[in-house]
Amino acid sequence: MYQSLASGGPVSSGDAGRSHGYMETDPGLKHWYAVYTYPQHEKSCATQLAQRGVDAFLPTYVQERLWKNRQRVKLQLPLFPSYLFVRIGNRERGRVLGAPGVLRVLGNAKGPEPIPDATIELLRSDLFKDKLEPQPELVVGQKVRIRKGAMQGVEGVLIRKKNSLWFVLSIELINQRAMVEVKAHDIESLQA
Helix, strand or coil, X not given: CEEECCCCCCCCHHHCCCCCCCCCCCCCCCEEEEEEECXXXXXXXXXXXXXXXXXXXXXXXXXXXXXXXXXXXXXXXXXXXXXXXXXXCHHHHXXXXXXXXXXXXXXXXXXXXXXXXHHHHHHHCHHHCCCCCCCCCCXXXXXXXXXXXXXXXXXXXXXXXXXXXXXXXXXXXXXXXXEEECCXXXXXXXXX
């Protein structure tokens, strides 16, 4: 699922094969760039950028949450927290940086670095509509919790064995451990 907040036209497939260097001197040539925002300001930044005439794209996903009063609510959340994408030319960067909540356009020491058009097209396509959700980086050795299934809520440590992820259940009281193979989407990282 995505949210496009500007009236800019669709990305042409002809741009996908073009090699992308750093911002060219041609002011009419537009590329996609990643924009870093204040946390939880992605939607308001995208709205502000659209009001300034900038083609902004905020990929989102739907997550169902259970409130304390047992009410289920579907929330539309940013797929990449604190990031959104803009399609701009060389001279439009100031308009983006002037929007409230925008911290910077991502790049390196040489300047902003464009995102390949094919990547943005893939995120915007209907092929993945309602199928995208964020995947936090799972680090071997970190504490994780199982999100669903018979072992929902059980905490343990993540290890890798034979190219698959294994969940290690540790019973500290008797100093024993057991391993079970898990899928990455069935576990969530515990904050340290």
